[in-house]
Amino acid sequence: MKTVAVIGGGITGMSAMHYLQKFANEENSEINLILFEKDAQLGGKMTTVERDGYLMEVGADSIVARHSSVQPFIDELQMQDDVVYNATGVSYILRDQKLHAIPVESVFGIPMNLNALAESTLISEAGKKALEQDLLKQEVPFTLESSVGDFLTYYFGDEIVQKQIAPVLSGVYSGDLFSLTIGATLPHLLTYKKEFGSIMKGFEANKEFYEKSAAKKFISFKNGLISLFDRIEATLENARIEKETSVTAIEKVENGYRIETDRHEAIIVDEVILTTPHQVAQKVLADEALNQALESLQTGSIITVYLAYDLPNTVLPADGTGFIVSSGNDIDCNACTWTSKKWQHTSKNEKLLIRMFYKKNNPKFEQFSKMSNDELVEIAKNDCRKGLGITEEPSFVEISKWMDLMPIYNLQHKQAIQQLEQIMNEKYPKLHLAGSSYYGVGIGLCIQNGKEIAEKIIKG
Template identity: 65%
Template structure:
């Protein structure tokens, strides 16, 4: 029986386990699967908490529904009847203490057509004229390795990028747009420009797709994202999941690998999957060439604060789901989600639940990191009072700090990952790197990566069988 050990119980690791089992059954191969997770619960950065009738996602709050891997996994796990969708609504940008709606028919703040552009209250007439240059500039002096900021500014102009696009994209990808590549953020924009000669024409040609997905853009489950992990765990057979367990050492031997866990016990493996943050992989892969390239990979940090109020949801602006902070404001936060408005299942009594975000690119972030939870709660309360004019006392506040947890795909990221992959083939051909540290931000991409890694592991076993025969 072949043995596979997956280290890391986040979405990539659990997806890998699911697809290893699925493919092993399809190919009639006996596999013994073990997953090692350092925390008491699986889920990684997807953590569901319940408190006093409220449901909180203290990490990722939802899954983008349009990625093909998402729907596929949900169907395989027979979770369709547990799915809930976000309430559609207006997202705002807070600029100079005023909320400006991001127009419908916009994607990450990028207008899909002239009508959406003209609805923007953030962009001047001169700025709107600059956007229309996209229809005339049909040349393509870029590759997908150029920065997405440079690319968008060239075609759409600086004003809309700085005022309407950058606040949204920086919130999603946790970085400076001029240091993030097209390939790692919005590669389809490059394809639109190449095929249609215009970003907006590309959006217009795919308008039906975006409009359909906008209605049900995000998904969760009735009891939160934890349901996805609970279902994967309960469907695994001939599998061992070790929680509250850390890996101390990864050692290669003539028969594969030996893995020492924090109890002192050694586990054997034919193939190993490292579905962990790159900092953890760096400690386990001790060869010097890895160290230099791992240092090239960057991460971001975030502090989030949930505040529950004994107030109805209708104290919020009508049909809104939250705001992103731009420039010239009195608030300290980077963004604010009106959780109970966006996700009706998070508040049983239709009472107000708000989530505030403070990110590493915030000018005060280092100061925030030194604050107590009570001090951070006070900052969040002040931000809500300034931006939403809510002066009532919250019934409770929950603070969560994620330090160096979110990958940032800078311009050197792809090359660093390629060098690491070459070293893996040389030093550890039966160890597989997986996860968002390398291969894409977003739960859909992580699920896809889990399936790809499972396929790669299975191919290793099939190849060995052929060589043995």
């Protein structure tokens, strides 16, 4: 019987466990599964906290619904009745102390048509006219490895990129638009340009897809994202899950791999799926040959602050779900989500719950990272006062810090991954690097990554 060890109980690791079992059952093959998770709770960066009638996701807050891996995964786990969707509403960009609505018919601030462009209150007439280049410039001097910032500026002009697109995209991918590749962010835009001669014409040709997914863009669950992990764990058979157990070393031996932990005697397994952040992989493998590629992988950090208020949701704009901060503001956060308005299930008493985001690309982030929690609370309260006019004291706050754990796919990412894959294939057959450090930061991509590796192991 083959024994497979999965290191890390985040979404990649748990989806790999699910699909290892599923494919083994379909192939009528026996398999012994073991998972090691350093924390007391599964979930990784998908962590739910309940307090005083509020439900707070202190890591990722939702799953992008339209990724092809997501719905089948939910169906297989029979969690359809637990799914909740985000409330539809307007997202804003805060600039010059004013809230500007991001046009509804836009994707990450990118207008899908001329109507969406006309609706923008952020862009001057000259800036709007610059988008004609999307129709006039037919040449495509870009590849998937080109900067997405350079690509969008070339066809749309600098103003809309800087004022409307960059605040949104940089927020989603936690990086500088000009250091992120097209392939790692919006690869379909390159396809649209090549096939239709225009990015906006590409959106128009795929209008039905975007209209269908617009109302239900994001998914969560009635009891929070953590319930996804509870369900996977409950459905696993013949699987051993070791929580509060850190893997300290992985060594290649004649019959597979020797895994050492801080709690048990070493075990020998046939194959390993290593889903931890790349810094942990570097430590447990301790191989100089891998260091250069692993050290070139880039990460970001984020601090988030939840503030719960004994106020009704109606104190905020009725049609809104949050704002992203652009330049020219006397406010410190990168973004603000009106959680109790965007996700109704997060506030049982329909009281206001707000989440502030402070990211590594924030000019003051180094200063914030050294602050005490009390100091961070004062920063967040001040941002609520300046950005939303809320002067009341919060009933409680919840702070979370994810330091150097948010993968950023810079222009060198693909080359580093190719180098890693070559070394792994040569020196570590049947040891699989997986997860957001390498193959996609979105939850849907992580599910897909876990599934693909499981299929490779079981079906060969």
